[in-house]
Amino acid sequence: MMVGTARREPGKITRGHVELGSYPDGPLTSPVMIAAGAKEGPTLWLQACIHGPEVVGPLSIQRFLKTVDLSQMSGTVICLMLANPLGFRGYNRLTPQDGFNLNRVFPGDPGGHHSQQLAHRLLELSLEKSDAMLDLHSGGDLTITCHFTLFHNDGTPAGIESERLARATGAPNVWNSLEPFLSGAHFANYTKRGKPSLIVESGGGARVTPEDLERLTGAIFGVCRAMGILPGETPKLDRIRLGGDAVHLKSRRGGLFIPHVAPGDDVSEGQHLADLVDLFGDVVEEVRCPLKRAWVGSIRRPHMPIYNGDQVFELVETKGYEPA
Numbered sequence: 001m002m003v004g005t006a007r008r009e010p011g012k013i014t015r016g017h018v019e020l021g022s023y024p025d026g027p028l029t030s031p032v033m034i035a036a037g038a039k040e041g042p043t044l045w046l047q048a049c050i051h052g053p054e055v056v057g058p059l060s061i062q063r064f065l066k067t068v069d070l071s072q073m074s075g076t077v078i079c080l081m082l083a084n085p086l087g088f089r090g091y092n093r094l095t096p097q098d099g100f101n102l103n104r105v106f107p108g109d110p111g112g113h114h115s116q117q118l119a120h121r122l123l124e125l126s127l128e129k130s131d132a133m134l135d136l137h138s139g140g141d142l143t144i145t146c147h148f149t150l151f152h153n154d155g156t157p158a159g160i161e162s163e164r165l166a167r168a169t170g171a172p173n174v175w176n177s178l179e180p181f182l183s184g185a186h187f188a189n190y191t192k193r194g195k196p197s198l199i200v201e202s203g204g205g206a207r208v209t210p211e212d213l214e215r216l217t218g219a220i221f222g223v224c225r226a227m228g229i230l231p232g233e234t235p236k237l238d239r240i241r242l243g244g245d246a247v248h249l250k251s252r253r254g255g256l257f258i259p260h261v262a263p264g265d266d267v268s269e270g271q272h273l274a275d276l277v278d279l280f281g282d283v284v285e286e287v288r289c290p291l292k293r294a295w296v297g298s299i300r301r302p303h304m305p306i307y308n309g310d311q312v313f314e315l316v317e318t319k320g321y322e323p324a
């Protein structure tokens with residue numbers, strides 16, 4: 001099996017580059033590595049940097065590849081290091097060439113703009129080469145996220161399996177995404193085509209913490225174990241929090257963003273979440289929670305200057321706890 005110029009070799013980690021698009025003067029590529037077990041088994045598509053600045057992804061893949069025991073592995077992990085090479089090179093969550101959020105334009109279009117063509121290429125390539133997909137995210141530079149896993153369980157076998165894998169990641173926040181705004185995400189489209197897929201996210205605020213690295217690396221091992229690619233138990237948590245039907249709160253005024261809650265906090269209707277303070281020091285907007293019960297999926301980086309219309313909170317409606 002080949003992915004770009006990387007060839008699978010049993011018991012080895014091999015390297016290469018895969019073509020994902022074109023510059024005016026040649027191919028646009030991403031580094032790819034293939035970790036192959038000594039034994040045959042399922043194939044996981046593991047990818048990072050569909051949002052350019054979210055570098056906990058490639059760092060966690062590197063850590064995974066340095067610590068995994070290939071003699072214990074049954075199957076294959078294909079590691080696509082840069083799902084959006086232009087976003088990575090431009091330190092940009094959006095594709096610099098066309099301004100689109102790549103993870104909102106799936107299934108893509110082979111005759112569309114650059115991001116649509118890239119989405120089409122990524123979806124077809126990942127479906128052709130793998131049995132499941134894990135897409136790593138880490139907030140980037142503008143926002144800070146809590147530690148969650150995200151998947152599309154619409155009740156189909158692929159959706160149910162997506163949730164099973166998500167619960168093996170060790171993430172304490174388990175978000176079944178049926179929201180229309182994520183219908184253009186890679187994971188949702190991969191699952192709609194009949195195979196399990198999920199996101200794990202932790203980090204942001206333009207820095208990488210040891211906890212973020214632990215969480216994403218642990219998620220890779222957890223998914224490999226749940227798929228039978230690696231032996232061993234998956235992480236067991238005392239309690240998980242369920243979520244869905246997320247909303248995005250956008251500012252109506254500009255100023256400096258002063259949050260009063262942190263990523264992962266429980267919040268309730270009417271709660272004072274943040275202030276926007278203008279340059280005279282006056283509060284020009286109080287941001288309050290519109291949902292009855294929710295948890296903070298992500299916040300804009302504290303003290304960041306913002307425009308009216310910028311997203312300041314992602315709130316995920318609380319769907320319960322396990323155990324209750």
Ligand SMILES: [Zn+2]
Nearest residue numbers: 051054137138
């Ligand atoms: Zn992301």
